[in-house]
Amino acid sequence: QQQVKQSPQSLIVQKGGISIINCAYENTAFDYFPWYQQFPGKGPALLIAIRPDVSEKKEGRFTISFNKSAKQFSLHIMDSQPGDSATYFCAASWSGNTGKLIFGQGTTLQVKP
């Protein structure tokens, strides 16, 4: 019930295309869903996050879509660029749990020029 399942494990997209990464969760107490971006040799960095009171959040080319009834959320990267090539992690957490995050397994994105 604490798991967050992420797919696909790897993704190859052409420059200018749309990258879509999906996550699913079981615990309905989760109320914070961040996405982290990680470049080789670096730590994860927060990309964008959403709370379940909205169904979509957009920041530049990055959009989170959230489906509370299906217990799923996804990251969409519009106009994907080679510089977006990285590993992406979804995560989930719930208020009052001291900020502990449950991470998905990660998706390695390669954007081809």
Next chain:
Amino acid sequence: NAGVTQTPKFRILKIGQSMTLQCTQDMNHNYMYWYRQDPGMGLKLIYYSVGAGITDKGEVPNGYNVSRSTTEDFPLRLELAAPSQTSVYFCASSPLGGRLGRNQPQHFGDGTRLSIL
């Protein structure tokens, strides 16, 4: 601000040796965390701390110990290194929840790559 600083960046240990992974943050964050990252497995929480003097186990604590004597520092100790502890270790910190007690973003260091042979 340097953010979260981890040392060393790389280390090779022999089975049975011990070592301490250092983590310090200069953002005055109350919460600190240790994760390990293994290929295809995401990040797993080892230990966490909600403030100086308070620590608790995460999902995979066996073989590790932590202490939190100051707000800034949160070292992770491996007492008897085993090959299964070969991994990349990340330290992170976050501030207290906001007005509604909601979780705040975690800030990560750049990791310690540890190999145990």
